[in-house]
Amino acid sequence: MVSEATNTRQKSVLWDWLTTVDHKKIAILYLIAGTLFFLKAGAMAVMMRVQLIAPEMEFISGQTFNEFITMHGTIMLFLAVTPILFAFMNFVVPLQIGARDVAFPFVNALGFWLFFFGGVLLSLSWFFGGAPDAGWTSYVPLASREFGGIGIDFYVLGLQVSGLGTLVSGINFIVTIINMRAPGMTMMRIPLFCWTTLVTSILIVFAFTPLAAGLALLMLDRIFDGQFFIPGEGGNVVIWQHIFWIFGHPEVYILVLPAFGMISEVIPAFSKKRLFGYTAMVFATLIIGFLGFMVWVHHMFTVGIGPIANSVFAIATMVIGVPTGIKIFNWLFTMWGGKLTFNTAMLFAASFVPTFVLGGVTGVMLAMAPVDHLYHDTYFVVAHFHYIIVGGIVLGIFAALFYWYPKMFGHKLNETLGKIMFWLFYIGFHLTFFVQHILGLIGMPRRVYTYLEEQGMDTMNFISSIGAFIMAAAVVILIINIIYSALKAERITVDDPWDARTLEWATHTPVPEYNFAQTPQVRSLDPLFYEKIHGNGKMKPAEPMDEIHMPNGSFIPFMMSLGLFIVGFGFISFHLDLFISPYIWIAVGGIITFGSMAMRSIKDDHGYHIPKETVEEMEKELS
Amino acid sequence: MANSADLSKGLPANPEKATLDGKNKFLGAWVFLAGETTMFAVFFGTYLGLQSGTAGGPEPSEIFQLPLVFIMTMLLLTSSLTSVMAIYAMKKNQFQKLKRWMWITVALGAVFLGFEIYEFVEYVEHGLGFTTSAFASSFYALVGLHGAHVLFGLLWATLLLVRNRNAGITLTNAPKFYVFSLYWHFIDVVWVFIFSAVYLMGIGG
Numbered sequence: 001m002v003s004e005a006t007n008t009r010q011k012s013v014l015w016d017w018l019t020t021v022d023h024k025k026i027a028i029l030y031l032i033a034g035t036l037f038f039l040k041a042g043a044m045a046v047m048m049r050v051q052l053i054a055p056e057m058e059f060i061s062g063q064t065f066n067e068f069i070t071m072h073g074t075i076m077l078f079l080a081v082t083p084i085l086f087a088f089m090n091f092v093v094p095l096q097i098g099a100r101d102v103a104f105p106f107v108n109a110l111g112f113w114l115f116f117f118g119g120v121l122l123s124l125s126w127f128f129g130g131a132p133d134a135g136w137t138s139y140v141p142l143a144s145r146e147f148g149g150i151g152i153d154f155y156v157l158g159l160q161v162s163g164l165g166t167l168v169s170g171i172n173f174i175v176t177i178i179n180m181r182a183p184g185m186t187m188m189r190i191p192l193f194c195w196t197t198l199v200t201s202i203l204i205v206f207a208f209t210p211l212a213a214g215l216a217l218l219m220l221d222r223i224f225d226g227q228f229f230i231p232g233e234g235g236n237v238v239i240w241q242h243i244f245w246i247f248g249h250p251e252v253y254i255l256v257l258p259a260f261g262m263i264s265e266v267i268p269a270f271s272k273k274r275l276f277g278y279t280a281m282v283f284a285t286l287i288i289g290f291l292g293f294m295v296w297v298h299h300m301f302t303v304g305i306g307p308i309a310n311s312v313f314a315i316a317t318m319v320i321g322v323p324t325g326i327k328i329f330n331w332l333f334t335m336w337g338g339k340l341t342f343n344t345a346m347l348f349a350a351s352f353v354p355t356f357v358l359g360g361v362t363g364v365m366l367a368m369a370p371v372d373h374l375y376h377d378t379y380f381v382v383a384h385f386h387y388i389i390v391g392g393i394v395l396g397i398f399a400a401l402f403y404w405y406p407k408m409f410g411h412k413l414n415e416t417l418g419k420i421m422f423w424l425f426y427i428g429f430h431l432t433f434f435v436q437h438i439l440g441l442i443g444m445p446r447r448v449y450t451y452l453e454e455q456g457m458d459t460m461n462f463i464s465s466i467g468a469f470i471m472a473a474a475v476v477i478l479i480i481n482i483i484y485s486a487l488k489a490e491r492i493t494v495d496d497p498w499d500a501r502t503l504e505w506a507t508h509t510p511v512p513e514y515n516f517a518q519t520p521q522v523r524s525l526d527p528l529f530y531e532k533i534h535g536n537g538k539m540k541p542a543e544p545m546d547e548i549h550m551p552n553g554s555f556i557p558f559m560m561s562l563g564l565f566i567v568g569f570g571f572i573s574f575h576l577d578l579f580i581s582p583y584i585w586i587a588v589g590g591i592i593t594f595g596s597m598a599m600r601s602i603k604d605d606h607g608y609h610i611p612k613e614t615v616e617e618m619e620k621e622l623s
Numbered sequence: 624m625a626n627s628a629d630l631s632k633g634l635p636a637n638p639e640k641a642t643l644d645g646k647n648k649f650l651g652a653w654v655f656l657a658g659e660t661t662m663f664a665v666f667f668g669t670y671l672g673l674q675s676g677t678a679g680g681p682e683p684s685e686i687f688q689l690p691l692v693f694i695m696t697m698l699l700l701t702s703s704l705t706s707v708m709a710i711y712a713m714k715k716n717q718f719q720k721l722k723r724w725m726w727i728t729v730a731l732g733a734v735f736l737g738f739e740i741y742e743f744v745e746y747v748e749h750g751l752g753f754t755t756s757a758f759a760s761s762f763y764a765l766v767g768l769h770g771a772h773v774l775f776g777l778l779w780a781t782l783l784l785v786r787n788r789n790a791g792i793t794l795t796n797a798p799k800f801y802v803f804s805l806y807w808h809f810i811d812v813v814w815v816f817i818f819s820a821v822y823l824m825g826i827g828g
Contacts, residue, residue: 171655174654178650180647205655206658206661209661212662213669221760224753224754227755227756227757227759228761234756235676239673601782602786604795
């Protein structure tokens with residue numbers, strides 16, 4: 001274990017980023033890739049709103065519209081929001097618990113590259129006969145081999161590969177949070193963002209595996225003529241709905257819990273108060289995570305499963321309102337009597353609370369099984385889940401972006417542009433989605449590419465589309481802000497620009513690759529704030545200054561993911577007319593993936609050590 | 624550093640959990656198996672939902688042969704026991720015994736897999752192809768997924784054994800052997816459920 005250092009600073013930039021296992025760099029990779037997918041899916045949404053701005057528009061065809069609704073939903077959930085959340089989890093969680101890295105840095109890189117190649121595979125569908133068009137839920141028989149086009153194959157295999165990445169990252173976070181905490185950082189002292197990351201990761205482990213199973217079944221049905229979902233051959237189409245929603249409902253909580261965590265970090269920081277009811281928040285998170293698996297049938301009320309099952313699941317769904325309500329009140333009480341600073345991050349965080357309540361209220365309305373027959377598959381549902389996803393998750397992400405940006409990139413985002421963006425986004429969001437409630441109630445069906453005039457829908461659709469354009473403008477301003485701030489903003493030299501409370505602000509800016517030169521000793525919840533009050537404002541070290549063990553970078557995660565990408569393409573190519581046989585693709589990809597795994601297994605990689613002198617030198621330079 | 628342990632008094636009692644790396648692998652393996660459990664649960668649920676969907680093809684009670692499945696069950700259960708013996712030897716720092724028991728585990732698993740392939744070939748000859756009916760598809764998917772796990776386990780164990788043939792028991796490879804044995808027990812437990820839910824219920828229920 002000598003330091004024959006493949007030190008990251010000696011590599012070329014590109015090679016460094018392709019082989020990095022540093023959680024901070026992987027976080028930035030996630031952030032960039034997730035943002036690109038976010039822009040892509042957002043552009044599709046704008047085009048759909050152009051199509052719907054007036055009755056009987058012919059801006060895009062019905063087929064394209066179907067492909068857009070499918071890709072918009074699929075990309076936003078799997079390839080935009082999930083990776084952006086993973087970006088923050090990756091960057092912040094190890095810092096918040098006082099660790100040098102995640103438990104499995106190699107697996108962390110693998111998770112990123114699997115997600116990335118899975119996303120690329122799904123996106124390739126545009127060039128091979130059209131994107132998937134059966135909705136993000138891909139219900140059979142619409143998605144079965146008889147009716148579904150080639151795009152569904154890309155959906156099935158792309159999500160399989162990227163889902164695998166999400167799964168291994170989830171396992172990694174669980175082990176990290178349980179095993180890697182600094183001395184004194186007990187489970188009831190970890191910041192709430194770590195708790196929500198932990199519960200989200202547990203949900204990933206139990207929800208993405210059913211998804212993997214369901215996708216495998218659909219793949220077997222479509223490509224190898226399985227009969228799972230073919231009623232004429234003894235199959236059953238409702239099984240797909242069950243499997244999908246056993247995954248799909250927890251997926252909502254997988255996305256929203258980290259956003260809850262972000263809000264729970266931002267609000268105390270800018271209220272200058274500790275989080276109200278920390279313990280209640282933790283237990284509310286756990287209860288939401290648990291109940292999230294008990295409610296999937298509420299997506300299937302109209303299938304006809306029976307009044308008993310519908311009632312049980314309706315009640316279970318409404319019960320989730322209780323722990324969520326606890327959270328809402330705790331955020332309000334955190335702000336109550338606090339010294340509030342309304343900068344952009346806090347504006348997003350504070351506006352999250354009422355917006356999310358609106359989404360929650362319509363959620364309880366939808367939970368009422370008898371009335372759900374009225375709401376089902378109308379714009380009311382679309383409005384509801386956009387209030388949860390945009391009004392909840394995206395606002396949380398923007399709050400987190402403005403809050404953690406200085407730690408990640410060494411400078412703040414511009415506040416003026418930030419506030420303009422906030423107001424545009426917030427007004428645009430409500431314009432877009434509030435009227436959709438009413439559109440749904442008067443009967444406008446979702447997923448239909450146009451509507452007739454004189455049905456009372458023209459004005460509200462027009463308003464909704466204008467709102468969407470305003471939201472798009474807000475996103476453009478965010479991009480301008482990022483570029484402008486990168487060029488003009490002054491560099492942050494202090495560790496703690498927000499005067500915040502948790503451990504990530506105790507590290508230097510920029511964060512050195514080893515995070516903490518000496519592992520900190522944690523004495524309380526909100527450890528940094530505790531030291532500001534009771535100590536000298538700096539964390540006390542839990543160990544003497546010593547050499548630091550670091551993992552080596554590796555190209556194997558990239559290769560493993562590339563191999564699975566090729567295998568996935570091979571399976572799809574059974575339905576493509578290519579001059580290379582599918583078996584060759586599968587064999588080549590399989591050899592790359594399993595060969596890389598074997599290489600990883602055979603070659604022991606103990607990492608390297610940063611010598612004590614270098615650490616001391618770097619510390620002096622940074623402080 | 625938590626990544627190294629004091630070796631002056633010989634190997635610690637639980638070499639698989641002596642380092643932070645080992646502890647991480649230990650916990651990670653359990654979490655991974657938790658995920659695998661839900662994945663198998665979905666395949667089980669699909670099978671149980673579709674087993675009556677024979678679409679005029681062979682039915683479970685016509686085609687399953689308990690004697691063969693019984694022998695397979697015994698083979699796999701025994702291999703689980705031998706993997707326990709291997710870990711037992713590992714904790715006592717007896718490397719040769721560890722290797723011997725591991726190879727026996729691999730051999731038993733390989734025979735099991737051979738029988739499973741033979742079983743599938745027989746069924747196909749009796750008219751139960753993968754595409755025959757929903758029952759057939761879900762049966763092959765569930766049992767085949769288990770078989771794929773056995774195959775992966777065999778390759779994994781073989782690689783471990785070949786790779787560490789002269790290494791002795793170290794704090795690096797002890798967690799690897801241990802995690803493999805966890806995985807192998809899991810495969811075994813899944814098979815117990817397959818035996819009950821697929822074969823016994825298929826014939827009796």
